[in-house]
Amino acid sequence: MKELTDVDATAVILTGPREIDVQTVALSDPGVADIVVEIAHSGISTGTEKLFWSGNMPPFPGMGYPLIPGYEASGEVVDAGPDAGFTVGDHVFVPGANCYGDVKGLFGGASNRLVSDSARAVKIDRQLGAEGSLLALAATARHAICAPIAELPDLIVGHGVFGRLLARICIASGKTPTVWEVNADRMAGAEGYEVIHPDADPRHDYHVVIDASGNGDLLNTFVSRIAKGGEVVLAGFYPAPLTFAFPPAFMKEARLRIAAEWTPDDLIATRDLIETGALSLAGLITHQSSPAGAASAYQTAFNDPTCLKMILNWEH
DSSP states (O other): OGGGTTOEEEEEEEEETTEEEEEEEEOOOOOTTEEEEEEEEEEOOSSHHHHHHHTOOOOOTTOOSSBOOOSOEEEEEEEEOTTSOOOTTOEEEEOOOOOSTTSBOSSOOSBSEEEEEGGGOEEOOGGGGGGGGGHHHHHHHHHHHHSTTOOOOSEEEOOSHHHHHHHHHHHHTTOOOEEEOOOGGGSOOOSSSEEEOGGGOOOOOEEEEEEOSOOGGGHHHHHHHEEEEEEEEEOSOOOSOOOOOHHHHHHHTOEEEEOOOOOHHHHHHHHHHHHTTSSOOTTOOOEEEOGGGHHHHHHHHHHOTTOSOEEEEOOO
């Protein structure tokens, strides 16, 4: 593995709130269980990454600047340690890496090359192309729906890329949900389910509501729309404290569940859904950018409602 240990990487770096640069960084030497991956595509998260970009992320382990963002990356293994379990030429998904010395790699996937513990990588079909970088987001949706204590939702709030993945996995699991969306630019694109504005929905008997909007101010609305004993699942990331009126929740005997990020088992199960054709990732990537245009790409990803998913294309 020695021939690649002294190679630098080109990476997107958040140098401070709303400050993005593309710089050359040194990579850590790979170990015997590590792989070196040439990244082809990396995704921009409109949840946690937006909070780091805007400076609104609450204190979080490993946070700070300078920081390399990105936890949605896919590419080719170009070197592998003897204990890695991968071979050169394998195509893998990697949920970021922390391999950049003094530059924080809390996420670390927005780079043309990275060193990762092989246990964090998942082999995927090369034919997925840019869609392979969506695996973590799809696995997070799967985790929210298929956790041991979870029940399939009948209402999903938000029709961004995460809400669409929730709906598709729900359908693959045997239930057709209703989806709420208030932005006209995101009403289209449903596949086998209905998208409506909440004002046009008369129902107040939903059993399970999953929020994919990340809008904590809607918690009282969710409680008002569930049946007695119904559940509200918070699947976004909410930087501000959440509050709700207790009497309506008391009358409904409401249940509240928080869905965190994917687990390794979710990654494998979601990959299998994709490979068997039960889950499609088509139509979710609406924008791509070269790394040189990263500053503009992040602005578009976070502020343009027509942008479902922005991908940085590192191939060229």
